[in-house]
Amino acid sequence: MRISQLSERSGVPVPTIKFYLREGLLHDGQLTSATQARYDESHLARLRLVLALLGPGGLTVATAKQVLHQIDHPSRSTHALLGAAHQAVMPAPDDSLDLSRARALIERWGWQIQDADRRGTGMLERALQALDDADFTLSDETLDRYAEMMHQLATAEIADIPTDSTAAAVRYVVLGTVLIEPLLLAMRRVAEQDASYRRFGDGKPETRQPD
DSSP states (O other), X not given: OOHHHHHHHHTOOHHHHHHHHHHTSSOOOEESSSSOEEOOHXXXXXXXXXXXXXXXXXXXXXXXXXXXXXXXXXXXXXHHHHHHHHHHHSOOOOTTSOOHHHHHHHHHHTOXXXXXXXXXXXXXXHHHHHHHHTTOOOOHHHHHHHHHHHHHHHHHHHHTSOOSOHHHHHHHHHHHHHHHHHHHHHHHHHHHHHXXXXXXXXXXXXXXOOO
């Protein structure tokens, strides 16, 4: 198909498709002349993937390129692939950040984390600092309960990684890292609305029974 047909089928304007081509987000078509190229279903699928990554609240073009690179050039180790996918979407580690509190929590929870992976540990430390800055205290019991639920969720997600195909594993890990977190956040918001309604009713304050 010509680029105009690719645009029509994908809903992506031609100038945007050309921008994706220049940025390397979309692979080149097959040249039919000096100024013309043909595109196929793989380009259509790639465009849909790019749109998913760059959608509202999604990734920057630079980060999307890193994610797509992981899909196109996967690591041999699925565990290493997970780390690479996380690195593509997580902020760079701050070497000046004291990670002792986050590491102490990770050790208490019995989680096996590579010391070289400072990104996740750094995010945990910054989140704890943000709570401190807001004078918002979480008890150890609450933190441990969050950790238990997160570990159950992570275990279920890792168990679902395909093992019959490297390409399928790459796609699942990378896209799961990028696209599932907004889904989980949205589900939490909706679940909180339900839990609030069940506890407090339709805008009525909670009433306490006399002792």
